[in-house]
Amino acid sequence: MTRNAAIRxxxxxxxxxxxxxxxxxxxxxxxxxIESGLGGSCLEWARVAEDLAADFTVVRYDRPGFAWSPPGxxxxxxxxxxxxxxxxxxLHLATPxxxxxxxxxxxxxxxxxxxxxxEVAGLVLVDPSHEAMLEDAAALRSSRRFARAVRLMVATAPxxxxxxxxxxxxxxxxxxxxxxxxxEALALMETATRLTLCTVHGLRAVAAELVGLPTALxxxxxxxxxxxxxxxxxxxxTASAPARTAAEASARETIDNLHRKQAAAVPxxxxxxxxxxxxxVPFDQPELIAQCVRETARPPK
Numbered sequence: 001m002t003r004n005a006a007i008r009x010x011x012x013x014x015x016x017x018x019x020x021x022x023x024x025x026x027x028x029x030x031x032x033x034i035e036s037g038l039g040g041s042c043l044e045w046a047r048v049a050e051d052l053a054a055d056f057t058v059v060r061y062d063r064p065g066f067a068w069s070p071p072g073x074x075x076x077x078x079x080x081x082x083x084x085x086x087x088x089x090x091l092h093l094a095t096p097x098x099x100x101x102x103x104x105x106x107x108x109x110x111x112x113x114x115x116x117x118x119e120v121a122g123l124v125l126v127d128p129s130h131e132a133m134l135e136d137a138a139a140l141r142s143s144r145r146f147a148r149a150v151r152l153m154v155a156t157a158p159x160x161x162x163x164x165x166x167x168x169x170x171x172x173x174x175x176x177x178x179x180x181x182x183x184e185a186l187a188l189m190e191t192a193t194r195l196t197l198c199t200v201h202g203l204r205a206v207a208a209e210l211v212g213l214p215t216a217l218x219x220x221x222x223x224x225x226x227x228x229x230x231x232x233x234x235x236x237x238t239a240s241a242p243a244r245t246a247a248e249a250s251a252r253e254t255i256d257n258l259h260r261k262q263a264a265a266v267p268x269x270x271x272x273x274x275x276x277x278x279x280x281v282p283f284d285q286p287e288l289i290a291q292c293v294r295e296t297a298r299p300p301k
Contacts, residue, residue, distance in 0.1 A: 007191060009068045010042060011061075016087045022068035023061040023087065027053030030121070032293055033084060034060040037103025037129075038213075039173070039206045041067035043192045044282045046184075047230035048100075048139045055295070057093060065205025067195045072103065074153055074291040075208045077104070077220050081111035085119070096121035100289065102282060104129045104209065117230035120121040122296035125209040126281050126289055127274070131221040134214060168195050178241045178278040185283055232271040235292045239277045241284070280291055 011024030024042050026049055026142075034045050042060040049058045063080060064072025073079050088097060098121050100111035106128025113120040170193035174181065181189070196202035236259045243249035263269035272292060277284035 010069075014061075014066075014087065014090060016083055016090055016102055017114060019064055019072035020070055021061050021064060021072075021083070021085065021087065022090070023059065024049070024135070025091065026050075026058045027056050029056040030297055031088065031095070031097045032056045032058050033088060033097055033099050033109070034058065035099070035101040035105035035108050036060075036063070036066075037105050038209045039066070039100075039196065040102065040105070041192055041196060043067060043188045043195075044102075046282075047190055047286035048289050051287060055294070056098075059088070059091070059093065059277040061087065063205070065196075065201055065208075067192065067202075071201050071205065075205065075212060075216075077107045077111055078223060079218050081115060084108065084112050085116050088119075098122045098124065100124045100126065101128060102126040102212075102280065104216070107131070107216070109207070111158040111220065111223055111227075113232065114224060114227040114229055117232075120230065120232060122233040122235075123229075124235045124237065124289065124292045124296055126237045126263075127255075127277070127279050128262075129217070129238065130255065130262065131224070132258055133255060134136060134217060162220055164230065167193060167198065173280075176278045177280045177283050179276060179284045181283065201232060204283040226263055231267055233296045234263065234266050235296060236269070236271045237288065237292060238271055238273050238282060239276050239279050239281055239284075240273040240275050 009022055011021050011022055022042070034042075034048065036042070036044060041062045045060045049060055054059050062069035063075070063083075064070065065075075073083075084099075088153065090294045096119055099109035099112055101107070101123070103126070106125035107130075109123055109125070113123055174189050177185075196206070238256055238259045239252070240256070243252050259271055262269040272288070274281050274285045274288055277288075283287055283288060
């Protein structure tokens with residue numbers, strides 16, 4: 001038994017087409033599916049799911065290669081969107097669904113709604129990525145630098161450095177939190193680091209998403225042009241804690257503008273600011289995400 005095999009899965013393994021994914025289903029009521037951001041897993045959504053499970057059937061899962069899910073198909077928003085729809089059909093969960101997506105996961109759930117318009121009741125996008133975000137030169141340079149660093153990590157990981165490199169990466173991720181992390185949150189991050197970032201297959205999965213980011217954004221733009229969003233409630237949550245650096249301030253200004261335009265482009269769109277959050281809104285303000293889901297389920301008349 002490997003060290004990570006001793007960490008028992010939170011949920012169960014479900015066969016979705018040719019892939020096997022780890023899925024956690026909690027609560028009863030209308031279906032809420034949660035999609036994590038780049039490199040994320042079901043673990044970061046524990047508090048959001050706990051809050052919502054009293055009123056909803058909450059589904060959180062791990063994309064192939066992350067946490068408890070074994071490696072699977074090449075990573076892309078369209079593949080992930082098709083997987084989500086297939087998963088919810090496999091689980092026989094009632095429609096219409098409310099979809100929640102963080103960061104890159106926001107792109108994915110948008111595609112699910114666009115391709116399955118009669119099965120989606122609303123979208124909550126949590127500090128989502130946007131297909132135009134790398135049009136900013138500084139953002140593109142930063143993305144390329146990060147991708148090069150992760151490629152180097154993947155190249156050396158089979159030599160036995162995965163645990164050391166993964167812990168360094170995990171600390172970088174945790175540093176994005178703006179609110180103090182209590183023991184429970186720290187334990188969740190530690191488990192996520194051990195299962196994904198400290199494994200060769202997990203680092204490869206992260207690298208695949210990072211390196212493929214420009215292609216993924218182009219794919220979302222192309223699919224969205226052909227399949228616009230249905231007329232459903234859309235909430236865009238924007239992280240808005242004060243920036244720590246000039247580069248972060250510039251990037252936040254760019255994404256804030258994109259979020260504003262995204263919310264304004266649909267009849268039932270709105271932008272909500274997470275004033276105490278950096279990008280890790282599921283850790284900084286999980287209660288705000290849960291509130292937005294409830295408001296999406298009961299839109300104003």
